[in-house]
Amino acid sequence: MRIVRKVWRRIYYLLNRQRLERELAEEMETHRGMMAAERRLHFGNATRLREESREVWSWIWLVQLGKDLRYGARVLWGAPGFTLGAAAILALGIGVNLAEFQIFDAVVFHRITIQGPDSVLQFSHVSRQGLSSGFPSAAVEFYRAENTSFAWLVSEDTSFRVVVDGETGLRSNFVSGNYFGNIGIIPAWGRLLNSRDAQPGAPAVAVLGYDYWQSRWMSDPHVIGRVIHVNNQPIEIVGVVPYSFDGLSPRQTALWFPAAIRPLLVAGSPPIQQDFSRTTNALFGKLKTGVSKAAGEAELSSLTRELIHRQPHSFHDSERIQGQRLQEAVIHAVERSPVIAIFIMMVLLILLSACANLGNMLLTRGLARQREIDIRMALGASRARMVRQLMTENFLLGILGTAAGPVFGTVSARLLLNALDTPRNIQLSISWPILVVGVVLIFVSTLAFGFPSALQTVRTNSRKVHLRQSLVGVQVAVSCLLLIASGVMAHNGIVSASVDLAFDYQSMIIVDPQLYEQKLPASIVQQKLNVLTTRLSALPGLEGVTATVAPPLGGRLMIENLPGLPHVYRNAVAPSYFSVMKLPFVRGRTFLEGEQNAVIVSESAARAVWPNQDPVGKRWRLAGGERTVTGVVRDSGANLLADADSVEAYLPIQEADEERSTLVLHSRGDPALLARRVTATVNEAVSISLMRASRENLLEGQRKSVTLIGSLGVVATILAAAGMFALVAFAVAQRKRELGIRIAIGARDRHILGTLLTQNARPTISGAVVGVILAAVLLRLVHGFIVLPNGDTVDVAGFAAGLACFVLVVVLATLSPVLRALRIDPSETLREE
C-alpha cells in the first residue's frame, strides 16, 4: 500500500513538474528574502539546490536522459567531421571483432548447414588399442539393418580419389543408402542419390559436387543424363549437390557415389555387405525422439559384439561405440589450432587500440569544448551531471559505430574466409549471439574509454596531457606489436618458401599402398610390398623406387624429444632411400641389408649431439635402443619447413613398421605422367600424391596465417597513424598562437620541430618499447611455428622489418601536421585573435 502511494506521488510529481518547480523556486526565494541580508550568501547555490530537489522527484533521470540524448545528438550533428571520424574508428575496432566472432561462430556453430545438426552424432569405436572414427562398410550396413534406436544412420567415405575421363585426383565421397534424403538435402539440379541406387543391380549413377559442376562443367544443366567414365567404368550423372553442402565432415567433393558401386570402381573391393577390409567410413546417426545418446551407443556396441562373433577379426574384442555431437567434433579441431588463438588475441588488441584512439578523440573534443563546459559548471551544473552528459554523447557515438561495425565486419569476415579458402558450407550470418557480443562491445568500449576522458574533461586541467599521452602510448604499443608480428610472419613465409630441400622433391611421387588398413600378417605385407615394387620398377620413366615410413612433406611424423637437443624427427627408411631421393651423404655409408641397430643422422643432428667430432661410429640411444651411427647426410629441409628447431635421424625399417611403408618413386620426366601410369598399373587401392603438391599444401597453410596476421597489422597501423596524427595536429592547433609568436620573434624551424617532437616523443617511445617487449614475449611463445634461417633464435630480419614499418608510419603520420606548424604565418595568427 505504501509502495503504491509512493509510486503515485512520483507520477503526480512527474505530471505537475513545471508547477512544482515554480513553487519550489518561489519558496526558496521567499526563504532567501526572509534571511538577514548579510547571511543571504549562506543560502547556497539556489540553481544547484533546485536541481538536487528535482532529482529527488525520480523520473528526473529519464527526463534528463531525454534531454541529454537530444543535446548530444545536436552536438554530434554540429561537428560532423569529429562524429564521422570517431564512428569510423569505432566501426573499425568493433567491426574487426565482429568479423572475428562471425568467423568463429560460422566455423564452430554453423559449419553444418543441415536441419537440426544438434541431434546428429558422429560415432567412433574405442578399445584398449585406441580410438578410431573409421568403420568397415560391412559394419555400417549391419548397423543400418539391425538398429532400432536411430531415425537414420548414414556413412560417408572420402578416402578415394578417382579418375574421370583422364582427369586424375578428383575427390570422391561414397555415401550409404538414402544419405541425402535422411539428412534433408535438396538437389541443386536433377536428383540426388537415394536408397534405390544402393540396391544390388541398380544402374551405376553419380551426382556432382557444386564446385566441380561449376568449374569443370560450366554449370551446364544438360549434364544430367550424361555418361562419364570413372576409373574406366561408365556412370550416369543424375544430379548436382547444392552449393551449401559439402558433406558431414566438410571437404570439397567433386563426385558422390552410392557406396554400393564401390566394387565396380575400386578393383578388388568385395560387395559392401562383406567388406571388412577398409575402415574408412565415417558413421553418422540421428537418434529417434525419446532415445538417449547412451542407449544408442549401447545398442551399437552390442551390435558390434555380434559382428565380432560372426567375423572374428572385424573389431578388437573390447570395442565400444561412442557418439559425439557434430559440433563438439568441430570445436575440438578449432581448439587445437594455435593460429586461431593468436588471431583472437590480436583482434582484441585492435579493439583496445580503437578504444584508445576514441578516448583520445573524446579528450581532444573535450578540450575544444572547455569553454562550454566551464560555463555550464559555473551556472550550477554539478560535475556528475556533466560527466553524465558527456557519457550520453559517447554512448550515441558507440551506437553509430556499432551500426557501421557489422557492415565492415561482414565485409572483412568474407574477405578473410576467402583468403582462408574455407569450405563452401561455412556460412556467415549475423545471429543473435553476435549481436549480443556487439552490444557488449559498445558498452565496454564506451565505458572503458569514454569515462576517463569525460572525467578528465570536467576536472580542472593538468592531467589531461598525461591521459592523452598514455592513450597514444597504448595505440603505439599495439600497432608496434602487430606490425612486428606481421613482419615476422611474412618473413617466415618467405623463408619457408625458400628453405632448400636437399632432395629432388620436384620429381618424386609418393605411393601409399595402405597395407596397415588391412591388418595382414607380416610375411604377406612383405610379399605384397615386393610385388608392388617389382611391378612399379618396370614402369617406363622411372628412375628408382624406395620405401619409407614417413615420406617427407607427407604429414606423418615421428618426433622424439631428447633432453638438451632440438626435436629429433625420426624416419625409418630402406637402404636405397638416400640414393633414390638424391639426398647426399656427407660422411659414412647407408645401412647394409638386414642391419638393425644402425642410425644415419643429419648434419644438424651431428652438430647438435657431437659438436666438433666425427659422429661415424659413435653410439646414440634413440627410439628405445642403443644404435651406432653409420653415416651423416645433408639436412633434408622437409622438417625445417614447419619446425625450425628440428634435426633428423634415419633408422632401418623394422618388421613391425613394414605395414606402414610407403613407396617413393623418382621419375625421370614429368612426375604427373608417371603418376598416371602408376594409377593404370596398380589395381589395388593405393593413394598417390606428388611431393611437390605436398610442399605447396604446406606452404599454403603458412601463407594463410601470414594473410590473417598481416590484415590485422594493416588495421592496427591505420588506427595508430590516425592516433598519432590527431595528437600532433591537435598540439599544433592548440599552440598555434604560441608558435606564431615564437616564429615572429625569430624561432627557427628546428626550434619549432624540437618543441613539437619532444612533446610526443615520450608516449611514442614508451609505447614502442612496450610493443617491442610484448612482441618478443609473443614470438617466444609461438617460436615453434616460426621457421628461422640458419638456426637463429630470433628472427632479426622480420623483427626489424616490422619495426621499420612502424617507424615509417609514425613519421608519415606526424609529418603533415608538423609541416603545417612550420608554415604558420605569425601575422595572420595574431590577427585572428
Next chain:
Amino acid sequence: MPMIPMPKGALAMLVLRVLQAGPSHGYAIAQRIRQVSGDVLDAEEGSLYPALQRLLMEGWVTAEWGTSETRRRVRFYKLTADGAKQLKRERKDYEQATAAIQAILRLA
C-alpha cells in the same frame, strides 16, 4: 567559523524532530535547527529544500501553502503518522548505536 558538513540522513532526522513540535515552514525550520544545533546549517541553508523534497517523496511529511507570521506566502510542512514512526525508528537506531559506542569507550 567552523564548517561541519551535515550528513544527509542527519539533516532529515533533525527536520522530522523539529516538525514533531508542530507544522512549520522552511525558514522557521532552518531557524529552529540553527538554534538547537549551533551553526551546522550555516554553510548552506538552502540544502534544507532537497532534504524536504526527499521527506515529501517518502510520505513522512506533507506540505500546504499558507501565510507566515510576517504575512508571506509560505509552505507549511507537517509530520505524518509514517513520519512519526520513522523518527521513532531512527531515534532508536541512533540511541542503540551511541550506547554501543559508549560501551566500547568505557571498556577501552
